[in-house]
Amino acid sequence: MSDLVSINYQVLAEKIKTWGKELGFSQIGICDIDLSNHQEALDTWLAKGYHGDMDYMERNTQLRTHPEQLLPGTMRVISARMDYLIPDAKFASTLDDTNKAYISRYALGRDYHKLMRNRLKKLGEKISKHCQSLNYRPFVDSAPVLERPLAEKAGLGWVGKHSLLINNEAGSWFFLGELLVDIPLPVDQPSTNQCGSCVACIKICPTQAIVEPYVVDARRCISYLTIEHRGIIPTEFRSLLGNRIYGCDDCQLVCPWNKFGQITQTDDFKPRNNFDTVELLDLFAWSEQQFLDNTQGSPIRRIGFECWQRNIAIALGNAAYSDQIIDQLSQVRAHCSPMVGEHIDWAIDQQLTKKRQLNQHSRLTARLIRTVEKGLPRDA
Incomplete structure (x- = not known):
């Protein structure tokens, strides 16, 4: 590209993080596209059938570790975090009342997919105005992207033993999205895993879906059973679901890092239809x-x-x-x-x-x- 010399990419990266905050993102990080060290773990997870009925996980496995195949010429991934925790999430009061419905707290309000994708697109438009040429593509659960490993490389947090991303200043109550770009932005330092010897998430899981640290058997996971699975839920799990009708937050609730959870600044994530107490x-x-x-x-x-x-x-x-x-x-x-x-x-x-x-x-x-x-x- 002709602008490789004329653009100060360090300055541009700093501007991108500022623009991200202005667009409502809680944090922006930048990483390269090398995910080769995740291929073996992905292949093993699939081979054991831990993906259950999620057949799409078996397709395009190479794309998951090669973002450049999703957007030819991709050099960097801009990873974005958006907090969704509401001020009074009523976790215990809802879970303890068997007459009430418990809905995973990320799903109480507006669907985050379009909201984040539109804001990532706007971020791409802002970046393009400062480049002679730019190809970019936003993703929010819309393509075979390993969003958590990418976010970890971009310094947004580390993948915890429950397989979710944990940030030492925000816990894990947030969404992730990615913007693929074909410019050589400077990358951020990857996050360091700080789970230590803690196994609280493994012990608390009602269905024992975390079969080993960092490995989740989706077939046992309440979020999978109530959201992804479309058929009959095995009898052995039914009583363990309790009043959880859409997703499960138990592994996050017990995580000590979530004492640092950040309250969302996005009104769209506030509960609709009294979903938090219905x-x-x-x-x-x-x-x-x-x-x-x-x-x-x-x-x-x-x-x-x-x-x-x-x-x-x-x-x-x-x-x-x-x-x-x-x-x-x-x-x-x-x-x-x-x-x-x-x-x-x-x-x-x-x-x-x-x-x-x-x-x-x-x-x-x-x-x-x-x-x-x-x-x-x-x-x-």
Whole structure:
């Protein structure tokens, strides 16, 4: 390129980080495109079937470690971080209330994909005005990109034992996006892994999906089961889902670095439809049209109405016994799909089991009271 000599790329890199902040990104980092040391781990993960039904992970595996094949001439990746943690995330109060629906906190508001991609595009436009020639391409989960290894190389954080990126000043409550460019910007220093001997995320996982440090078996992961998986959820995992109907945050909640989590400055990520405190029965009462209307512009919409009903049915089965729950499950059972029906049958059986246990407990309690009363003095 003719501008290689005329442009001060160090100055340009500093401007890019400033522009990124102006566009609403929390942090910008820059790295080269060498991901060759990640190919073996990716191949092993796929060979073990840890990707589950995510067939797209098997396609274009070479592209994942060769960004230059996504945009010919790519020399650098500009990695962007955007915080999404809301001021009062109500983690414990929602998880502890079995009548409420727990939705992963990243999905409470607007879908981040378009929002971040549009801002990355604007960043590319700003950069192009300072170059005689520039090819760029933004990505936000829209192509086979190893975003976490790239972000790690760009100094945005390190990949933790739960496989998510951790930043020592912001925890892990953030989204990532990339802008591929064909100019030789100076690169940032990679982050150093600071997990140490901590295994809190591994121990807390309800389904033991983190099979070894830095390796997640998606087939056991609640986020995969409730979002990516489109079929029947194995019986062995259903009770472990609790009231989590879309994703799971447990491994992040227990991570000590998340005490540094940064509150988002983006209003679009604030909860819609009271998704942070909504009742399961209220959501289960939605028609398909209500689901489509209420999830317009939300990442939740991507799972579709059938999986939405499936997930809520399981959560209702895990809820405390209620005649109202059994009634509503039975009503939906009359006109749902066979796949949803299987989960409703399981949920009804769970509720009836709890009813029997409550009745048995009540009988035992009454018997104990009568026994005690018989032994009391007449004037007691």
